[in-house]
Amino acid sequence: MADPSYPDxxxxxxxxxxxxxxxxxxxFGITWYAQDALGxxxxxxxxxxxxxxxxxxxYTEVESVKAVSDVFAPLSGEVTxxxxxxxxKPETINEDPYGEGWLVKVRLSDPSEVDALMDSAEYxxxxx
Amino acid sequence: MSFTTELRRTPLYxxxxxxxxxxxxFAGWEMPVQYAGIREEHIAVRTGVGVFDVxxxxxxxxxxxxxxxxxxxxxxxxxxxxxxGGAQYSVMCREDGGVLDDLFSYRLAECxxxxxxxxxxxxxxxxxxxxxxxxxxxxxxxRAADFAMLAVQGPKARDLVRKLSDGxxxxxxxxxxxxxxxxxxxxxxxxYTGEDGVELLMRPDDASGLxxxxxxxxxxxxxxxxxxxxxLEVCFHLYGNDMDENRNPIEAGLGWxxxxxxxxxxxxAVAAARQDGTTEKLVPFAIEGQGIARQGxxxxxxxxxxxxxxxxxxxxxIGMAYVSTARAAEGTPIEIDVxxxxxxxxxxRKPLYKRERR
Numbered sequence: 374m375a376d377p378s379y380p381d382x383x384x385x386x387x388x389x390x391x392x393x394x395x396x397x398x399x400x401f402g403i404t405w406y407a408q409d410a411l412g413x414x415x416x417x418x419x420x421x422x423x424x425x426x427x428x429x430x431x432y433t434e435v436e437s438v439k440a441v442s443d444v445f446a447p448l449s450g451e452v453t454x455x456x457x458x459x460x461x462k463p464e465t466i467n468e469d470p471y472g473e474g475w476l477v478k479v480r481l482s483d484p485s486e487v488d489a490l491m492d493s494a495e496y497x498x499x500x501x
Numbered sequence: 502m503s504f505t506t507e508l509r510r511t512p513l514y515x516x517x518x519x520x521x522x523x524x525x526x527f528a529g530w531e532m533p534v535q536y537a538g539i540r541e542e543h544i545a546v547r548t549g550v551g552v553f554d555v556x557x558x559x560x561x562x563x564x565x566x567x568x569x570x571x572x573x574x575x576x577x578x579x580x581x582x583x584x585x586g587g588a589q590y591s592v593m594c595r596e597d598g599g600v601l602d603d604l605f606s607y608r609l610a611e612c613x614x615x616x617x618x619x620x621x622x623x624x625x626x627x628x629x630x631x632x633x634x635x636x637x638x639x640x641x642x643x644r645a646a647d648f649a650m651l652a653v654q655g656p657k658a659r660d661l662v663r664k665l666s667d668g669x670x671x672x673x674x675x676x677x678x679x680x681x682x683x684x685x686x687x688x689x690x691x692x693y694t695g696e697d698g699v700e701l702l703m704r705p706d707d708a709s710g711l712x713x714x715x716x717x718x719x720x721x722x723x724x725x726x727x728x729x730x731x732x733l734e735v736c737f738h739l740y741g742n743d744m745d746e747n748r749n750p751i752e753a754g755l756g757w758x759x760x761x762x763x764x765x766x767x768x769x770a771v772a773a774a775r776q777d778g779t780t781e782k783l784v785p786f787a788i789e790g791q792g793i794a795r796q797g798x799x800x801x802x803x804x805x806x807x808x809x810x811x812x813x814x815x816x817x818x819i820g821m822a823y824v825s826t827a828r829a830a831e832g833t834p835i836e837i838d839v840x841x842x843x844x845x846x847x848x849x850r851k852p853l854y855k856r857e858r859r
Contacts, residue, residue: 412726413540415811416793434840436793438539438811439726441840 377405380471384487385496386447388429391471397484399448402475403435403466406500412437414466419455420477426452428486433476435466448486450479511556512649512708520722528620530557533724543730543813545721546694550655552720553728555700556708559623560648561630563614565639572614575633576606577750577771579760583608588674588691591758593626594767598749598774602626603740605691607676615644615687615702619740633766649708653715654698654723654731661718662688662699670699682714693728695735695852730810733819734854736785742796743783743807743821752779752823754851782829783807784848786837788818792844794837800824801836801843814854824848 383391389407393400408414416436426432431443432452455477459465466474481487491499508531517524522533533554536542545551563572573580578591587608593601602622607615618626623645630641653662663670667680671690679688684707689700703711716722729739738744744753749767751759751774761768761775781804788794794809800822809820828835833848 412535413538415540416791418791436811438543438730438813439534441793441795 377409378471379405379493379497381493383471383493384447384490385493386429386445386490387496387499388445388447390445390447392447392487392490393471393475394484394487397481398453398478399450399481400475400478401447402470403444404496405470407442408467408470408474411435411442412439414463417456417459417463417466417476419457419459420452422452422455424452425482426450426479428489435463444476446479447490448479448481449483450481452477453480454478509557511554512705513554513556513712516709516712517554517722522722522724525725527725528557530620532557533722535724535726536722539724539726539730540813542721542723542727546655546696546723546727546731547814548656550653550657550661550698550720551694551723551727552712552715553652553654553723554650554708554712555652555728556649556705557620558650559618559620559626559643559645560702561616561618561623561627562642562644563616563630563639564612564642565637566612567638568612568614571634571637571639571641572606572616573763573765574637575630575766576604576616577755577759577765577767579763580606580608580614585609585611586671586675586677588676588689592744592750592755593629594750594765594771595746596767596770598751598767598770599746600740600744600748600750600753600755601629601746603738603744603755605689607687607689609676609687617650618645621741647704648702649705651701651703651708651711651715652692652694652698653701653720654692654694654696655720656697658696658698658720661715661720662701665714665718673697682711684711686711693737694731695737695854695856696731729808730813733808733810733821734812734814735852736821738821739808748783748823749774749779751775752781752783754783778826780826781823782826783821783823784829785821785851785853786819786835786846787812787815787849787853788837789845789847791818792839792842793818794820794822794839794844794846798840799838801838802828804828804835806837812854818844818846819853
């Protein structure tokens with residue numbers, strides 16, 4: 374498992390999710406802290422493309438050997454793509470949480486919601 | 502029942518912390534749930550050798566001229582069949598057959614037995630045993646503070662321990678005293694993983710030295726997380742999940758360790774359950790396709806999952822559940838409500854994982 378890292382180019386949600394913003398679209402995933410707390414992910418229950426998801430609401434689940442965890446949407450929008458590769462290799466979420474371990478791509482319904490998210494330093498300050 | 506909130510630590514706490522373990526509260530103890538990762542630790546035990554700190558488990562020693570008669574009265578198995586140096590699994594029941602605990606007992610001498618309790622049940626078991634000792638010429642002694650306990654499990658476990666030992670190891674369901682890594686150890690041919698291996702009982706002061714010797718000899722430290730996935734793959738019961746005081750051993754699938762003819766406490770209720778059948782039975786299941794059922798998930802049409810996890814060896818959701826007896830036969834399709842989603846599963850035969858699969 375990689376060392377702890379919280380890239381500066383991402384925005385963070387208190388439920389340990391990240392968003393990589395690109396205009397009015399974004400990519401979501403879970404943070405290093407989240408995957409570490411969960412342990413080895415064995416199952417990612419991908420939402421459907423086209424699903425509407427709402428900021429601060431669970432939109433999918435990831436499961437490790439020992440636990441299941443809701444994944445919260447850091448922003449609202451419509452799912453435009455899901456990471457199908459995770460069906461066969463869900464452990465990618467542990468190995469590369471900010472890269473190959475991304476979960477969904479979303480067309481944002483309200484890009485101004487980004488202002489409510491934390492930057493890397495703010496998010497790290499919330500972790501013990 | 503203890504109301505203390507302070508967690509107890511085993512003599513190996515410092516070793517766990519140094520090894521990077523994630524420590525969690527378990528039955529009043531601060532125990533390692535994982536070191537490198539549950540899957541990796543699980544596979545180490547299935548293919549090589551792992552070492553577990555199980556010092557949270559309790560021990561009760563029963564000695565005296567009537568030790569055998571006394572335990573025969575309280576434990577479900579036929580203790581007369583356990584020779585000196587033998588080991589035996591049993592349950593302890595209430596009068597109504599409700600299971601108080603499941604236990605391994607070791608016959609150390611003709612009139613000396615050591616019984617290993619589940620950590621969460623130790624005080625309750627001890628009180629139950631002592632409260633029934635009147636009229637028997639026995640001493641029932643709490644020995645939990647006198648022992649630390651390690652489990653060394655896996656196809657290479659015996660080899661590893663043998664090299665540290667001053668003599669041959671006991672066979673399966675046997676026990677003997679040995680010097681292991683220079684320490685006086687009670688070596689037991691038992692375990693909770695479905696693999697070959699031994700369990701070692703030693704003085705708490707000797708635990709760290711033995712842990713170091715065993716890990717330096719190549720054993721992978723394994724936490725409670727993999728202990729749970731390993732035991733569930735081979736359908737070993739976990740008290741509190743798979744049975745408790747509200748279940749009798751027959752519905753829990755533990756009738757094989759109940760010998761009602763011995764007249765143990767609860768034997769009439771167990772005999773009745775065996776003869777009349779029970780409305781529910783504990784069955785192993787495997788999920789068909791994706792999804793992982795967890796403890797407490799309802800079985801659609803009646804019943805409940807008591808243990809559920811992801812099987813690292815079978816790479817699918819597995820578990821045990823109480824279902825109506827009509828649907829308990831091997832091969833029966835069932836459906837489990839996993840957090841609002843219906844997951845199809847099949848009632849399987851024990852064990853879910855067989856060593857021959859390797």
